[in-house]
Structures are given as structure tokens and as C-alpha cells.
Amino acid sequence: xxxxxxxxxxxxxxxxxxxxxxxxxxxxxxxxxxxxxxxxxxxxxxxxxxxxxxxxxxxxxxxxxxxxxxxxxxxxxxxxxxxxxxxxxxxxxxxxxxxxxxxxxxxxxxxxxxxxxxxxxxxxxxxxxxxxxxxxxxxxxxxxxxxxxxxxxxxxxxxxxxxxxxxxxxxxxxxxxxxx
Numbered sequence: 001x002x003x004x005x006x007x008x009x010x011x012x013x014x015x016x017x018x019x020x021x022x023x024x025x026x027x028x029x030x031x032x033x034x035x036x037x038x039x040x041x042x043x044x045x046x047x048x049x050x051x052x053x054x055x056x057x058x059x060x061x062x063x064x065x066x067x068x069x070x071x072x073x074x075x076x077x078x079x080x081x082x083x084x085x086x087x088x089x090x091x092x093x094x095x096x097x098x099x100x101x102x103x104x105x106x107x108x109x110x111x112x113x114x115x116x117x118x119x120x121x122x123x124x125x126x127x128x129x130x131x132x133x134x135x136x137x138x139x140x141x142x143x144x145x146x147x148x149x150x151x152x153x154x155x156x157x158x159x160x161x162x163x164x165x166x167x168x169x170x171x172x173x174x175x176x177x178x179x180x
Contacts, residue, residue, distance in 0.1 A: 030057040034128035034159070036064045036119045037092050039080055042134050042166040047092045049164045050132040051099040059129070063092045063105040064122050068112045079112070116149045116156060123159040131159045134166055 035050040037043040047063070054061050067085035069076050089105040096103035110118045123131045135148050154161050 030054075030059045030129045032126060032128045033059045033061045033130045033132060034064055034119075034123045034126060035061055035092065035096075036066070036131065036133040037088060038065070039084065039088050040134075043088065043092065044095065045166060046132055046134045046164045047095045048099075049162070051096050051101050053130065053132070053162070054096070054101040054103075055099065059101075061096050061101050061103040062126055062128070063089060063096065063103060064119060065089045065092070065105070065107050066115050066118055067107055067109045068115060069109065070112055076111070082107075119149070120156050120159070128159050130162055132162045132164060134164050 030053060033050050033054055035046055037046055050061055053059065065085055065088050067082065068079045070079055071077075085107055089107050093103050093105040106122070108118055108122065119131070119133070122128075133149070154163075
């Protein structure tokens, strides 16, 4: 040997050599999750999936329910009462909070043709990292005549989207409750 010092190989020596930008705390993947729910029975699948994601990442969740109106030639007709819309929203927020997730709810009124835009804009305004919703499956003719809201959101928004398959509303992360 020539009298050279042996190279240090401990992890501490390597970490000290890294630039500060590599060693500072990184942002959590998802900090804000927006969940768009409608009044269909499949909404709970979406809520449970968002709860599981939020528990994994420590994210806050905002539930959005768009109380839709349909426009006809003579009138604008609500598709659900405000009390029904509030019940849908309260149910979703309650499920999230019982799951240990910080959650809040927002209800917005819009025409059916504006729902996708409202969802995308709400996600952008709240600076959501992830948008969770359920695509409602239709037959081919129905999809051509009336495109799904989820398709429009995916193509118009700038927020990452998680499409949750329609399910039975049970929490996939929780074992089923049985009576003994």
C-alpha cells in the first residue's frame, strides 16, 4: 500500500456530500384530494377509495357535489332537491371523518352540461393534487350521445385523476363486518 487513507463508505459520509436540495424534506405525493360525488349508489366506492388514499398519504379531502339542473326550452329544472344534495354531501364527509381523514364538503349548483367544467375548475382553484371520481358506464350509443362527465374531466382538467370502478359501496381497505 502506498500510504493513502482508505475510502470511507459509511452512509453518513455520502449524505454529507449530497447537495442540500437532495437532502431536504420532499413534498408528500398527495396533500389535497378532491372527491366528486353524485347521488348514485356507487358514490360510496369513490369515497372509500379516497379515504384509503388519504390515510396512506395523510392528505386532506374535499368532497364536491354538483347539484345539477337540466335546461329545457321553457325552464331550468333541478334534478335533485337541495336537501337531497346536502344529504349526499354530509354522508360522504361523514364516511371520510369516521375513517380518520380530515374532510370538508362543498356543494355547487350547475347545469348538467357544465358539471365537468365545474369539477375541473374546483380542483384547480383548490389546488388539488388528485381528483377522484367514478365513471358511470353506458352503452356505446349512450356514450356517443351523452359523454360521461369523467371523460370530459380527464380531457379538460390539469389535475391527476383516479377513476374508481363502480362497486357495491363497501370500503375495499376494510374487512367486512360480520356478526358473531
